[in-house]
Amino acid sequence: MAKIDNKTTSKIVVQYGAKPELLVQILQTIVMRFGWIPEDTIRQLADELNLSRADVHGVVQYYQDFRTEEPGKHIVKICQAEACQAMGSRALTDHAEKTLAMNLHDTKDDITLEPVYCLGNCACSPAVMVNGRTYGRVDAARFDELLAGMRSATP
Amino acid sequence: MTRTKMYVPRETAAVSVGADDVALAIARLAKKTGVDIELIRNGSWGASWLEPLVEVEVDGVRITYGNVSATDIQSMFEAGFVTGGKHERRLGPINEIPYLINQDRWTFWRCGLINPLSIEDFELHQGFKALTKVIADGAEAVLDAVTDSGLRGRGGAGLPTGIKWRTVADTEADQKYIACNADEGDSGTFSDRILMEGDPFGLLESMAIAGFAVGASKGYIYLRSEYPLAHSILSRAIEAARNAGWLGNNIQGSGFAFDIELHLGAGSYVCGEETAMLESLEGKKGIDRYKLPLPAHAGLFGKPTVVNNVVTLASVPNIINLGGERYAGMGVNRSKGTLAFQLAGNIKRGGLVEKSFGITLRELIEDFGGGTASGRPVKAVQVGGPLSAYLPADQLDTPMDYEAFVEIDAMIGHGGIVVFDDTANMAQLVRRSRRKLRTNHG
Numbered sequence: 001m002a003k004i005d006n007k008t009t010s011k012i013v014v015q016y017g018a019k020p021e022l023l024v025q026i027l028q029t030i031v032m033r034f035g036w037i038p039e040d041t042i043r044q045l046a047d048e049l050n051l052s053r054a055d056v057h058g059v060v061q062y063y064q065d066f067r068t069e070e071p072g073k074h075i076v077k078i079c080q081a082e083a084c085q086a087m088g089s090r091a092l093t094d095h096a097e098k099t100l101a102m103n104l105h106d107t108k109d110d111i112t113l114e115p116v117y118c119l120g121n122c123a124c125s126p127a128v129m130v131n132g133r134t135y136g137r138v139d140a141a142r143f144d145e146l147l148a149g150m151r152s153a154t155p
Numbered sequence: 156m157t158r159t160k161m162y163v164p165r166e167t168a169a170v171s172v173g174a175d176d177v178a179l180a181i182a183r184l185a186k187k188t189g190v191d192i193e194l195i196r197n198g199s200w201g202a203s204w205l206e207p208l209v210e211v212e213v214d215g216v217r218i219t220y221g222n223v224s225a226t227d228i229q230s231m232f233e234a235g236f237v238t239g240g241k242h243e244r245r246l247g248p249i250n251e252i253p254y255l256i257n258q259d260r261w262t263f264w265r266c267g268l269i270n271p272l273s274i275e276d277f278e279l280h281q282g283f284k285a286l287t288k289v290i291a292d293g294a295e296a297v298l299d300a301v302t303d304s305g306l307r308g309r310g311g312a313g314l315p316t317g318i319k320w321r322t323v324a325d326t327e328a329d330q331k332y333i334a335c336n337a338d339e340g341d342s343g344t345f346s347d348r349i350l351m352e353g354d355p356f357g358l359l360e361s362m363a364i365a366g367f368a369v370g371a372s373k374g375y376i377y378l379r380s381e382y383p384l385a386h387s388i389l390s391r392a393i394e395a396a397r398n399a400g401w402l403g404n405n406i407q408g409s410g411f412a413f414d415i416e417l418h419l420g421a422g423s424y425v426c427g428e429e430t431a432m433l434e435s436l437e438g439k440k441g442i443d444r445y446k447l448p449l450p451a452h453a454g455l456f457g458k459p460t461v462v463n464n465v466v467t468l469a470s471v472p473n474i475i476n477l478g479g480e481r482y483a484g485m486g487v488n489r490s491k492g493t494l495a496f497q498l499a500g501n502i503k504r505g506g507l508v509e510k511s512f513g514i515t516l517r518e519l520i521e522d523f524g525g526g527t528a529s530g531r532p533v534k535a536v537q538v539g540g541p542l543s544a545y546l547p548a549d550q551l552d553t554p555m556d557y558e559a560f561v562e563i564d565a566m567i568g569h570g571g572i573v574v575f576d577d578t579a580n581m582a583q584l585v586r587r588s589r590r591k592l593r594t595n596h597g
C-alpha cells in the first residue's frame with residue numbers, strides 16, 4: 001500500500017467537495033488507499049473540513065474499518081460470524097494463527113490478521129478475505145494456497 | 156456464423172470459488188480452438204452451492220454446468236460444451252433445475268438471467284417499465300398499489316411499506332430523501348448482495364419509483380464496506396443510468412428529478428439500525444438516536460426520509476407491473492408475497508430461495524437445502540439474525556409467517572437461515588453473538 005501524504009489527503013477531501021457530512025466517505029477512501037488513518041491525517045482533516053479534532057477522532061474510533069495503526073502489506077480477514085462457524089471457521093482460525101504464528105488483530109512481518117463479521121458469502125462458508133477479495137469454502141489446505149498466492153503476487 | 160453465448164457469474168459467491176478463473180479459461184480455450192463466443196458475466200441465480208455455475212446457450216436454451224473449476228474447461232470443451240455436450244458437470248437446462256423452478260421468483264427474477272451492467276439487457280427484460288408507468292399514472296396510484304400488495308419491510312421489523320411511504324408523502328417539506336439500507340450485517344444474509352450484484356438497475360429503478368411516490372428527489376444507498384464487488388457494480392450502474400437519462404434532473408424528459416448517491420459503511424454492525432444509518436450518512440458516529448422523531452417525519456438532515464431495505468424496494472417494480480393484488484395473492488395471513496430465504500451455515504445446498512410465505516422451515520432446509528452439509532442431524536437453526544433466536548430441531552415445522560414466529564418468540568426478520576448440526580457448541584455461539592454486539596458498540 002502507498003504511503004499516505006498530505007497532498008493526497010487534500011486531493012481526496014477536494015474530491016468530496018470538502019463537505020464535513022462526507023467525513024465517513026473521506027475516511028473510507030483514505031483507508032482503502034493507504035490502509036490506515038495516522039494522527040496527522042486526523043488533524044489535517046479537522047482543519048480542512050472545519051471540524052473539531054475531537055469530532056474526527058470520535059468518528060475514527062467508532063468505526064472498525066478505520067485503523068489507527070499501520071497494517072501489514074497484506075490484510076487477511078477470517079469470518080467469525082455464525083454461518084462460517086457452523087462450517088468450521090473456528091478451526092480455520094486456529095490453523096491460520098498457528099501457521100502464521102500470530103493472533104487475530106496482530107500485525108507481523110507484512111501480514112495483518114483480522115476477524116470480520118460476515119462477508120455475505122455464508123452459503124459458501126467458511127469465508128476469508130485477502131487484500132479485499134473474498135474467498136469461499138476455505139479449508140486449511142486452501143488457506144495455505146491463498147497465502148502462497150498472496151505472497152507470490154506482485155505488490 | 157452466430158456467436159455462442161456463455162455465462163459465468165461475476166458475483167461474490169461465484170467469484171469466491173473461482174468464477175474469474177473459469178471465465179479466463181473459457182475465453183482462452185475458445186480463442187485457441189477458434190470458437191466465436193460472447194462471454195457474459197451475469198449475476199447469480201442464487202444456487203450458491205452450484206457455483207461456479209456456467210451456462211451455454213444452445214438453440215435458445217441455456218444449458219448449465221455446475222461446480223465448474225478452471226481445470227474442467229479443457230475436458231468440457233473436448234466433450235462438446237459449446238453445443239451443450241455431455242460431461243460430468245452438466246446439469247441440464249437452467250429451466251429444469253428443481254432448486255430454481257420450485258421457487259416463486261418475483262423480486263429476483265432477473266438475477267442470473269441478464270447481464271447486470273447492460274442497460275439494453277435490463278430494458279429488454281421489463282427494465283424501467285414500472286418507472287415509466289408510475290410517472291404517467293401519478294404518485295397516488297403507486298401508493299395504492301404498494302398498500303394493496305401488503306408488502307412489509309424485509310430489513311427486519313416487517314413494517315408495512317405502504318404506510319411508511321404514505322406518511323412521507325403526506326409530510327410537507329422542501330426536500331425529502333429515500334435511504335436504501337444495504338448494510339446487511341447479519342450472518343446468513345446475502346439476498347441484498349445478490350440483488351445488487353445481479354440486478355443493480357432494478358434497485359435504482361425501485362428507488363426512483365419510491366422517490367416519485369413520496370416526492371423525494373434524492374436517494375442514498377448505504378452499503379456495507381464488506382461488499383467490494385457490489386460497490387463496484389452499483390457504482391458503474393449509477394453512472395450508466397445517469398448517462399442514459401434514467402437518473403438526473405429530468406428523467407427521460409418527464410420533469411421528474413431523482414439522483415442517487417452511493418455511500419459506504421465502515422464496519423459497524425449497529426449502523427444497520429435505521430437511525431444509526433442516518434447518522435452515519437451524515438458523516439457522524441452511527442449511534443442510534445433514542446429520541447423519536449420517526450425518520451418519516453425528520454430523517455436524514457432533519458428531512459422526511461423513507462428508509463427501506465434493498466429487497467423491500469426491489470419488490471416494488473413488479474407490484475406496479477403486475478398489480479398489488481397479485482402480490483397479495485401469494486403468502487399466508489398477514490405475511491403477503493414472497494421472501495428471499497437464505498440458506499446458510501451447515502447446509503448441503505446453500506443459497507437464495509425466493510418463496511411465498513407459508514413454507515415451513517423444514518421444507519426449506521430439507522427439500523431445498525438437502526439437510527446438513529455434514530449429513531448429521533440438525534441441532535439448531537438461527538432465523539432472522541442474532542437478535543432473534545436459535546430454534547431447536549423440534550420447531551422446524553413452523554410456517555414462515557411473521558406472526559407465527561412471534562408466537563414462538565422468534566423473528567423471521569430478513570429471512571436468513573443458519574443451520575447448525577449436533578456438533579455445534581451452542582453456548583459458545585451465543586457468547587460470540589453477544590461479543591460481536593459488544594465489540595460493535597465500542
Ligand SMILES: Cc1cc2nc3c(=O)[nH]c(=O)nc-3n(C[C@H](O)[C@H](O)[C@H](O)COP(=O)(O)O)c2cc1C
Pocket residue numbers: 307308309310311312313314336337338339340341424425426427428429430462463464465467468
Ligand atoms: C441492530 C440492528 C441492525 C439492523 N440491520 C439492518 C440491516 O443490515 N439492513 C436492513 O435493511 N435493516 C436492518 N435493520 C432494520 C432497520 O432498522 C430498519 O427497520 C429497516 O432498514 C427498514 O426497512 P424495511 O422497512 O424495508 O425493512 C436493523 C435493525 C437493528 C435493530
Ligand code: SF4
Pocket residue numbers: 425428443592596
Ligand atoms: S442492542 Fe445495539 S442495536 Fe439494539 S438498541 Fe442497543 S445499541 Fe441499538
Ligand code: FES
Pocket residue numbers: 079080081082083084085117118119120121122125126127341342343344
Ligand atoms: S457468516 Fe461468514 S460470510 Fe456470512
